[in-house]
Amino acid sequence: MLEASGLMVFYENMLALNNVRVRCDDNQIVGVFGANSAGKSTLMYALSGIMEDIKKKEAMAGGERITIMGEIRFMGQDIMALKPSLRAKQGIVLCPERRRIFSESSVLENLRIGGYLATTSQAKETMEYVFQIFPALVKLKKRTGGFLSGGEQQMLAIGRALMAQPKLLLLDEPLLGLSPLMQAILIRGTKVIRDQRKIAVMVTEQYARPVLPIVDYAFILENGAAVMEGTRDELLSNPDIRSAYFGV
Amino acid sequence: MEILIYGIINSIMLALMALGFALVYGISRVPNFAHGAIYVLCGFLTWIFVRSLDLNYLLGILVALVLTGILGALMYRFVLIRVRGMNISEIIASYAIGLAILEGLRYGGFKGTTHTLPVFVEGSIIIGDIPVDYQRILVVLIGVLLVAFLWLFTHYTRIGLALRGMAQDERAALMLGIDSDTMALVAMAFGCMLAGLAAILLLPLGNIVVEKGYDVLIQAIAVCIVGGLGSWMGAVLAAFLIGFAQILTTVYLGSHFQMVVALLAIIVTLILKPSGLFGQQKELEERV
Numbered sequence: 287m288l289e290a291s292g293l294m295v296f297y298e299n300m301l302a303l304n305n306v307r308v309r310c311d312d313n314q315i316v317g318v319f320g321a322n323s324a325g326k327s328t329l330m331y332a333l334s335g336i337m338e339d340i341k342k343k344e345a346m347a348g349g350e351r352i353t354i355m356g357e358i359r360f361m362g363q364d365i366m367a368l369k370p371s372l373r374a375k376q377g378i379v380l381c382p383e384r385r386r387i388f389s390e391s392s393v394l395e396n397l398r399i400g401g402y403l404a405t406t407s408q409a410k411e412t413m414e415y416v417f418q419i420f421p422a423l424v425k426l427k428k429r430t431g432g433f434l435s436g437g438e439q440q441m442l443a444i445g446r447a448l449m450a451q452p453k454l455l456l457l458d459e460p461l462l463g464l465s466p467l468m469q470a471i472l473i474r475g476t477k478v479i480r481d482q483r484k485i486a487v488m489v490t491e492q493y494a495r496p497v498l499p500i501v502d503y504a505f506i507l508e509n510g511a512a513v514m515e516g517t518r519d520e521l522l523s524n525p526d527i528r529s530a531y532f533g534v
Numbered sequence: 535m536e537i538l539i540y541g542i543i544n545s546i547m548l549a550l551m552a553l554g555f556a557l558v559y560g561i562s563r564v565p566n567f568a569h570g571a572i573y574v575l576c577g578f579l580t581w582i583f584v585r586s587l588d589l590n591y592l593l594g595i596l597v598a599l600v601l602t603g604i605l606g607a608l609m610y611r612f613v614l615i616r617v618r619g620m621n622i623s624e625i626i627a628s629y630a631i632g633l634a635i636l637e638g639l640r641y642g643g644f645k646g647t648t649h650t651l652p653v654f655v656e657g658s659i660i661i662g663d664i665p666v667d668y669q670r671i672l673v674v675l676i677g678v679l680l681v682a683f684l685w686l687f688t689h690y691t692r693i694g695l696a697l698r699g700m701a702q703d704e705r706a707a708l709m710l711g712i713d714s715d716t717m718a719l720v721a722m723a724f725g726c727m728l729a730g731l732a733a734i735l736l737l738p739l740g741n742i743v744v745e746k747g748y749d750v751l752i753q754a755i756a757v758c759i760v761g762g763l764g765s766w767m768g769a770v771l772a773a774f775l776i777g778f779a780q781i782l783t784t785v786y787l788g789s790h791f792q793m794v795v796a797l798l799a800i801i802v803t804l805i806l807k808p809s810g811l812f813g814q815q816k817e818l819e820e821r822v
Contacts, residue, residue: 339708343619374711386706388699395689399699402692403711450710 287312287335287486288454290377293356295328295337295510302328304462304511306356309509310454310488315480318490319531320507326490327383329507333358333442333488335370360454364476368467371384375403377453381460384444386387389432393423396431396442400449408451415483437490448483455479457489461496476500494531496529535662537781543670544676545659545777547736551750553680554728556769559758561701562718564614564624569630569729570751575635576602576730577742581649591652593609593682599730605628606726610719618718641704651734651740673735681770697721701764713722741766749793756796762810772811 288310295303297450303325320326332354333338341352352422358366365373374380388396397416417424422443426434427476434442440460447455457476461469477500480487491497494504506514514527521527536704558566566572576598583594595627609631617623658667688694700707700717708714732750740746761768779793803810 316654324606331626334709336708339705339714346616347619369713370652370708371711371713374709379711380709381710382706386703386709388702388706390702391698395695395698397693399712402696402699446710 287314288358288360288488290333290358291356293329293332293358295325295332296353297350302510303332304509306507306510306512308333308505308512310486310490310503313480313484313486314502315476315487315489316521317494317504318499318507319486319492319494319499319504320490321492324507325496325510326492326507327458328510329361330380330382331489332356334378335365335458336380336382337371339370348398374450374452377451378456379447379452379454380456380458381390381443381447381448383402383458383462385436387442387446389437391431391435392428393431394427395409395443396446397449400446405451410451412449412451412512416448419469419478420445422471437464437472440464440468440472441475444472444479448479448485452485454486455486459490459492461491461493466496471530473497473500481507493533495533497534536664537778537785539661539664541668541774541778541781542768542815543666544781545774546674547732548757548777549681549751549773550673550677550698550732550735550779551729552667552754552769552773553684553766554725554732555754556761556764556766557684557728558721558725560764561697562610562618562714564610564618564718564722565591565621565628565755566722566725567625567629567751568609568635569725569754570747570749571632571635572602572606572729573733573750574742574744574747575605576726577733577737577746578639578644578649579730579743580734580737581651583650583778585649595734598734599727602730603723605729607723608717609726614722615715616720632747632751636744640744642755644742645744647741647743650740651738651742653738659715666719669738673739676735676746684766691721721765740815752793753796756800757809760799762813765812766808768810768812772799 290308293303293306318326320419337354341354344350344352357364360376361377388399391399397413404412415419422438423441423445426438431442460472472497476487479485489497497512498518501518503517505512506527514521522532535699553564555569559566563751579598579601580594583589584591612630613627614624619625625725653669654672655668658665688698696712697717700712705712757769757772760776762770776796776799780792783791
């Protein structure tokens with residue numbers, strides 16, 4: 287479904303992504319694990335095209351010079367030249383790190399704004415679905431987004447991304463700073479979404495253990511390079527990877 | 535009684551002047567310093583259509599509004615898009631456009647006090663014992679309707695919701711497929727049409743003069759700063775605050791102090807609460 291190869295991102299002369307190759311097949315949950323500043327978010331931004339927007343803004347303001355190279359193919363089509371809004375239209379929707387909820391809008395409104403790309407019937411159907419997989423949101427419908435807890439915000443962020451009718455959902459550190467209970471709810475939700483909606487998911491995390499049960503395939507990022515890849519069992523059989531990312 | 539009635543009227547007039555500016559800034563964070571010029575330009579356009587070309591008044595108004603909207607869109611597409619995100623350049627660029635329009639109009643012979651637009655409805659009504667003309671009543675009614683319409687538009691339509699999403703977090707909106715440049719263009723066109731609409735409603739009360747452009751710009755900025763930049767409801771509330779303050783000043787101190795009120799309001803707000811009455815976005819973001 288998605289295949290990126292030779293992906294390089296430079297901030298000035300600093301190499302943030304070094305010749306990264308990742309892929310995600312239909313109906314697959316792919317994990318991308320790596321430490322802080324390993325390039326996870328940069329990868330997500332590069333895939334969703336947000337990097338192009340950041341690059342444009344930096345160039346306009348005379349800030350950092352950002353260079354993006356490589357190839358990204360989505361459903362057989364080269365999308366490297368597409369603007370982020372067009373990539374979202376094609377079906378790559380990013381649910382960003384730190385959630386970026388519309389903090390002054392209510393939960394319901396956040397979802398409605400998310401439904402910008404959906405038709406009226408799609409929006410209605412998806413909204414019901416979001417409340418079905420995250421029932422905790424039902425009671426909070428009228429609550430302002432900024433006043434939700436971190437976990438509630440994350441559920442909302444995933445729901446909002448679903449409203450945009452993704453084919454590939456990019457989740458950037460969805461579990462960051464959440465309680466184990468909330469993490470379990472979100473992980474279960476992610477799996478249900480994949481199983482029921484046939485949406486491929488690419489999820490990044492620093493600490494792989496909570497996500498591990500649901501990933502089909504994973505990549506390990508280190509200093510901007512994809513140093514390891516493999517199925518869950520392949521990664522678990524490597525003792526270095528095991529101690530560094532899985533804590534077992 | 536006089537203070538109450540004229541306070542309300544003045545407040546709504548201010549709100550009308552400021553809404554376009556608040557809308558554009560709220561959505562695209564571009565301070566449109568050509569706002570006043572657009573206001574005057576739309577007035578003169580209507581004047582040309584109605585007085586010179588003898589068009590039907592309503593038709594003339596509609597054409598002028600559409601032209602103003604298109605002008606706003608062009609302004610964004612060809613000038614502001616290049617400086618977006620750089621505050622000083624945005625101000626310089628938009629103010630330059632405003633100056634060019636206003637002084638261009640003056641150069642083109644639109645000066646003196648001979649340009650007037652007809653009022654929509656002649657006559658006046660006595661409320662209490664204060665005579666109020668129908669045009670002012672109409673301004674109040676349309677002003678209220680417009681605020682209600684804007685509220686509905688931004689809460690229940692797809693474009694309106696997208697605009698609000700973008701106003702709150704541009705990058706998050708981008709991830710959901712909301713194209714920021716298209717939305718900023720829409721906001722700019724819409725904001726300019728609001729400025730034009732304000733002009734068409736308010737200009738029949740006096741005559742169309744180029745200087746009005748600078749005046750309207752200052753009033754709009756004052757209202758937006760007091761209300762909190764980027765907050766539309768804050769702008770409406772601030773319009774009432776400044777509107778009543780202006781009328782009180784006129785009654786008790788004399789009408790030549792009226793302009794001071796807006797400028798003083800800017801200074802006081804910036805000293806006491808720089809984010810304005812409703813500029814609370816930052817505080818919310820810090821939570822969690």
